[in-house]
Amino acid sequence: MKIEQQLKKTLEASRKLNLVYDDQVRQLLLELANEARAKSEFILTENQKDLDRMDPEDPKFDRLKLSEERIEGIASDMENVARLESPVGKTLKETVRENGLKIKKVTVPFGVIGIIYEARPNVTFDVFALCLKSGNACVLKGGSDAIYSNQAIVSIIRDVLKKFGFDENTVTLLPAGREETNEMLRARGYIDLIIPRGSQGLINFVRENATIPVIETGAGICHTYFDEFGDAEKGREIIFNAKTRRCSVCNALDCLVIHENRLNELNDFAKKLSEEQVVIYADEKAYKQIESVYPAELLFEATEESFGTEFLSMKMSVKTVGSFDEALEHINKYTSKHSEAIITENPERIEKFRKMVDAxxxxSNASTAFTDGAQFGLGAEIGISTQKLHARGPMALEELTSYKWIIEGNGQVRPR
Incomplete structure (x- = not known):
């Protein structure tokens, strides 16, 4: 089937969703969660085909890899989304004009949302659940790295859609070719919004080539600043968690910024990091501080490329600063506007950090690992928006709606 024909069918399916009740959606998603668990062996078998084609040393390998535990997590997230209140049909504003016109501003679905993403098959389940719960159909364009995984997952989703009497074209998975990407980005009239998830290169390509609206879910170059008034015990645990909990995700720590008056604490931080074999690219002062205690094979002198890099692996950089303002300057220079943290017991520093850091x-005093929809109480997220128009941060159900004005009259006409 030609791409345009597929997109037309998805558009038609999106219109049918306007007549679907939220209880139907809830029951469908709960059943899909059960099917994900029941079909886990099938999913893992197809996922292994993708894993066999990727170098295990590739930073994307961990993102690509599914497991029984991860499938259980995906299923639980879908159940959480299913039980959330629908974001559609909410009255945002209501007024009655002097002429008797009743005017309401009401939330509505976008219609069709297109997602372009790389080697993260969990996204296929997450995106579908969030789109359906918010009344949207979705067009998925996964990377060739996850082709078998994505095809397996979409086949399960379509089976459940048909079981509940929904149009199976509510979800469409496009082939993994570059030409299909170009067609998707130019699909005016069929797709209402494009959301790219992946590398900065992918995001730049989508932004520069799309002729339909794009919401950027940008790269996560995340900093944590350990201030001169920071608590060392908190700092050690926060830094370790932010870097090592899951290093391949966008909220993982990439650069520790540390005040020079607290460099002595770096030895303790480094000892903890060495437990997970974290490679450190340290500036001159930090390097001298830990070179006698950190494994030589894991310690390197930082270069300009060490900063402003999203490592997506057990690697990080360390920058020493002489003042709070210097820390702000470094972070604002290299930030990707995703997640930034400060560790300090000084409330004035915390307040200024909140105001001056553009992310x-x-x-403050917490790990950046919490930046995702489930941890914010949003159920799950379709991505972390790093832009400022419409949505910012974890994009969950509310961010997948637009609004329309509803005007109720009783014969009113406007005077000439």
């Missing part, structure tokens, strides 16, 4: 999520 979608700004933390």
């Amino acid at each position: 979608s999520s700004v933390y």
Whole structure:
């Protein structure tokens, strides 16, 4: 089937969703969660085909890899989304004009949302659940790295859609070719919004070539600043968690910024990081501080390329600063506007950090690992928006709606 024909069918399916009740959606998603568990062996078999084609040393390997535990997590997230309140049909504003016109501003679905993403098959389940719960059909364009995994997952989703009497074209998976990507980006009239998830290169390509609206879910170059008034014990645990909990995700720590008056604490931080074999690219002062205690094969002198890099692996950089303002300057220079953190017991520093750091999520005394929809109480997210129009930070159900004005009259006409 030609791409345009597929997109037309998805558009038609999106219109049918306007007549679907939220209880039907809830029951469908709960059943899909059960099917994900029941079909886990099938999913893992297809996922292994993808894994066999990728170098295990590739930073994307961990993102590509599914497991029984991860499938259980995916299923639980879908159940959480299923039980959330629908974001559609909410009255945002209501007024009655002097002429008697009743005017309401009401949330509505976008219609068809296109997602372009790389080697993360969990996204296929997440995106579908969020789109359906918010009344949207979705067009998925996964990367060739996850082709078998994505095909397996979409086949399960379509079976459940048909079981519940929904149009199976509510979800469409496009082939993994480059030409299909170009067609998707030019699909005016069929797709209402494009959301790219992946590398900065992918995001730049989508932004520069799309002729339909794009919401950027950008790269996560995340910093944590350990201030001169920081608590060392908190700092050690926060830094370790932010870097090592899951290093291949966008909220993982990439650069530790540390005040020079607290460099002595770096030895303790480094000892903890060495437990997970974290490679450190340290600036001159930090390098001298830990070279006698950190494994030589894991310690390197930082270069300019060490900063402003999303490592997506057990690697990080360390930058020493002489003042709070210097820390702000470094972070704002290299930030991707994703997640930034400060560790300090000084409330004035915290308040200034919140105001001066330009990021979608700004933390004080906590790990940046919390930046995702489930941890914010949003159920799950379709991506972390690093832009400022419409949505910013974890994009969950509310961010997948637009609105329309509903005007109720009783014969009113406007005077000439």
